[in-house]
Amino acid sequence: VRRLASSGLARDYEVVVGRGTLADLGAEARRVAGGTAAVVCCDENVAPLYLEAVGESLAAAAYQVSHLVIPAGERQKSLSRAEEMYGVLYDRGVRRTDLMVALGGGVVGDLAGFVAATYQRGVRLVQVPTTLLAQVDAGIGGKVAVDFRAGKNYVGTFYQPRLVLADLDVLATLPAAELRGGAAEVAKYGLLAGGELWELAERLAAGGLTAAGVSEDLVAGCAAYKLAVVAADEREETGARAVLNLGHTIGHAVEAATAFARYSHGEAVALGLHATLRLSRELCGLEEAQEQSGHDLLDVLALPRRLDGVRPEQVCALTARDKKADAQGVAHVLLDAVGEPRPGVRVPAALELEVVTWLTER
Amino acid sequence: VRRLASSGLARDYEVVVGRGTLADLGAEARRVAGGTAAVVCCDENVAPLYLEAVGESLAAAAYQVSHLVIPAGERQKSLSRAEEMYGVLYDRGVRRTDLMVALGGGVVGDLAGFVAATYQRGVRLVQVPTTLLAQVDAGIGGKVAVDFRAGKNYVGTFYQPRLVLADLDVLATLPAAELRGGAAEVAKYGLLAGGELWELAERLAAGGLTAAGVSEDLVAGCAAYKLAVVAADEREETGARAVLNLGHTIGHAVEAATAFARYSHGEAVALGLHATLRLSRELCGLEEAQEQSGHDLLDVLALPRRLDGVRPEQVCALTARDKKADAQGVAHVLLDAVGEPRPGVRVPAALELEVVTWLTER
Numbered sequence: 001v002r003r004l005a006s007s008g009l010a011r012d013y014e015v016v017v018g019r020g021t022l023a024d025l026g027a028e029a030r031r032v033a034g035g036t037a038a039v040v041c042c043d044e045n046v047a048p049l050y051l052e053a054v055g056e057s058l059a060a061a062a063y064q065v066s067h068l069v070i071p072a073g074e075r076q077k078s079l080s081r082a083e084e085m086y087g088v089l090y091d092r093g094v095r096r097t098d099l100m101v102a103l104g105g106g107v108v109g110d111l112a113g114f115v116a117a118t119y120q121r122g123v124r125l126v127q128v129p130t131t132l133l134a135q136v137d138a139g140i141g142g143k144v145a146v147d148f149r150a151g152k153n154y155v156g157t158f159y160q161p162r163l164v165l166a167d168l169d170v171l172a173t174l175p176a177a178e179l180r181g182g183a184a185e186v187a188k189y190g191l192l193a194g195g196e197l198w199e200l201a202e203r204l205a206a207g208g209l210t211a212a213g214v215s216e217d218l219v220a221g222c223a224a225y226k227l228a229v230v231a232a233d234e235r236e237e238t239g240a241r242a243v244l245n246l247g248h249t250i251g252h253a254v255e256a257a258t259a260f261a262r263y264s265h266g267e268a269v270a271l272g273l274h275a276t277l278r279l280s281r282e283l284c285g286l287e288e289a290q291e292q293s294g295h296d297l298l299d300v301l302a303l304p305r306r307l308d309g310v311r312p313e314q315v316c317a318l319t320a321r322d323k324k325a326d327a328q329g330v331a332h333v334l335l336d337a338v339g340e341p342r343p344g345v346r347v348p349a350a351l352e353l354e355v356v357t358w359l360t361e362r
Numbered sequence: 363v364r365r366l367a368s369s370g371l372a373r374d375y376e377v378v379v380g381r382g383t384l385a386d387l388g389a390e391a392r393r394v395a396g397g398t399a400a401v402v403c404c405d406e407n408v409a410p411l412y413l414e415a416v417g418e419s420l421a422a423a424a425y426q427v428s429h430l431v432i433p434a435g436e437r438q439k440s441l442s443r444a445e446e447m448y449g450v451l452y453d454r455g456v457r458r459t460d461l462m463v464a465l466g467g468g469v470v471g472d473l474a475g476f477v478a479a480t481y482q483r484g485v486r487l488v489q490v491p492t493t494l495l496a497q498v499d500a501g502i503g504g505k506v507a508v509d510f511r512a513g514k515n516y517v518g519t520f521y522q523p524r525l526v527l528a529d530l531d532v533l534a535t536l537p538a539a540e541l542r543g544g545a546a547e548v549a550k551y552g553l554l555a556g557g558e559l560w561e562l563a564e565r566l567a568a569g570g571l572t573a574a575g576v577s578e579d580l581v582a583g584c585a586a587y588k589l590a591v592v593a594a595d596e597r598e599e600t601g602a603r604a605v606l607n608l609g610h611t612i613g614h615a616v617e618a619a620t621a622f623a624r625y626s627h628g629e630a631v632a633l634g635l636h637a638t639l640r641l642s643r644e645l646c647g648l649e650e651a652q653e654q655s656g657h658d659l660l661d662v663l664a665l666p667r668r669l670d671g672v673r674p675e676q677v678c679a680l681t682a683r684d685k686k687a688d689a690q691g692v693a694h695v696l697l698d699a700v701g702e703p704r705p706g707v708r709v710p711a712a713l714e715l716e717v718v719t720w721l722t723e724r
Binding site (some may be wrong): 010086095097118120148155158159234325 | 372373398448449455458459482483484505507510511513516517518519520521598599685686689
């Protein structure tokens with residue numbers, strides 16, 4: 001078991017990464033978060049797999065446990081679903097000092113996190129990420145949100161959990177496509193951090209991407225990288241946090257341009273990373289061999305390599321609507337080298353279109 | 363003009379209090395907040411009075427100004443109104459680096475503040491409080507929220523503005539009842555701070571409570587008291603911020619028990635303060651003469667002195683639903699003496715009922 005502690009946040013917290021740790025959830029939550037009642041939120045896919053075990057662990061730690069099961073899918077990240085969840089908390093008399101346990105992937109973490117952040121101005125939140133994507137990325141860092149119209153995560157806030165508990169054993173029940181989606185974020189951290197994390201990402205890919213192949217070192221390494229970046233810029237104000245958007249500016253635009261239907265988040269990020277590698281060679285002097293090793297890693301992970309089903313112009317029109325855009329447009333995060341991200345790069349519109357067009361023609 | 367600066371917050375900001383300051387809004391906002399577009403949110407009562415002047419001031423400081431006018435009243439503090447406002451910001455392509463200007467009383471400040479806090483995880487917020495209540499209390503401190511069912515401010519967050527600008531001249535157009543409601547919060551700050559602020563509150567009452575009688579010293583004094591408390595406990599976690607709830611625990615329950623219809627917030631706070639003064643003598647040894655001077659101040663301000671139209675049991679049932687309640691119930695803020703608040707007092711249920719019953723029979 002690896003224990004990471006954030007530092008430098010308004011309120012610091014622990015990230016626990018291990019195998020079989022789900023059984024310790026109640027004791028860990030009792031230790032760091034306290035509270036009387038615990039509402040466990042998960043989707044219909046996760047409920048039959050882990051809800052009982054989680055409930056037992058929490059009950060053994062003297063929590064009054066109740067459940068809040070929602071349908072699966074990104075469409076649940078809506079204001080209307082959040083409103084329904086507020087009603088559940090209201091009816092159950094949940095208090096600020098109680099716990100919301102977000103048991104699931106990015107959707108449940110973002111949605112239950114947003115509800116926890118805003119109900120009574122904040123009930124205590126425990127993130128129990130059950131997908132690789134959420135364990136290495138979404139479950140950490142305090143971003144919570146719902147979608148609004150075509151705007152992904154357009155209504156949200158920053159709200160740090162009291163505890164993040166990642167059990168790698170639960171990855172065994174993940175569909176292969178979900179595991180691949182998470183691997184796209186792993187590739188992102190490999191490209192950002194370089195060094196050991198890049199090697200761990202390549203090893204994961206070379207091993208054929210299995211749940212058993214996901215190591216504590218890898219997940220804890222990604223989480224530690226993210227915690228350090230978030231501590232430097234908790235509310236995305238100084239620009240330091242922007243590096244986490246590697247591949248995401250174009251990735252988000254791809255998701256929006258395809259109505260959040262054709263590509264999963266991880267698949268869209270993989271496409272965004274391909275484009276980012278290209279742009280990095282054009283604008284930041286990324287070596288061709290490093291660019292190629294990035295493309296290769298994503299290919300070995302069996303992530304999509306060509307953008308289909310959308311015109312390049314549609315994608316480029318949406319990068320300008322990025323939440324991080326200002327009056328000068330959006331700034332991309334590119335790479336000077338693997339392990340050396342460069343945030344704040346203004347990409348000429350013509351070049352952005354050229355690279356997205358290349359992405360549709362590979 | 364008085365300029366106060368917060369200190370100790372995650373991001374500090376300035377509070378400007380003066381007469382005729384509305385004309386300086388654009389320049390002040392440009393100096394501290396920057397941004398390209400400014401969306402001015404106000405209600406239908408305020409729009410014909412001040413929207414043009416505010417728009418001109420902002421336009422003169424090179425903001426692209428647009429308006430968002432909503433109906434007046436507490437009922438606007440709803441999730442559905444917030445959703446409609448998100449749609450307006452979306453349609454106008456508002457960015458995080460743009461400004462939301464909340465021009466109005468507590469309702470507009472809370473609602474526009476909540477929308478600003480959550481749209482794209484936060485656009486820049488400028489509070490321009492136009493009621494006495496908002497100038498001394500609601501516009502300062504970063505609490506933003508909408509109501510949910512009978513739960514006042516049950517969905518919200520903490521989000522500090524970039525600037526608070528209070529122009530005392532605008533109080534001249536306030537209905538007398540609104541001025542009285544604000545005076546209840548002034549009385550709260552007088553009771554909390556004692557000393558000069560208590561004397562200023564008594565002077566305001568003795569002068570017959572006119573807009574012209576509201577001094578910069580008084581408003582700046584209340585604002586400074588609140589800023590200092592908020593700095594010690596920005597997110598209401600340590601308990602220090604609880605003193606600001608003097609009179610509000612019962613006041614909020616009165617509002618909820620009467621469906622937010624019979625009493626304004628300030629009137630309900632006045633009733634809550636009467637009960638708090640009684641409880642303080644019973645439980646904290648508040649001197650009878652000080653208790654009486656508190657009741658007298660509220661009476662001179664022509665605030666309600668008797669609770670009508672609701673059974674005491676209904677009010678007491680709702681204090682337990684206070685957002686600050688934990689498993690042991692809610693803790694009241696009482697007074698050891700004027701100027702010496704004591705937070706965290708557990709009031710026996712029988713005594714609470716006795717005092718609320720007294721409030722209905724005075």
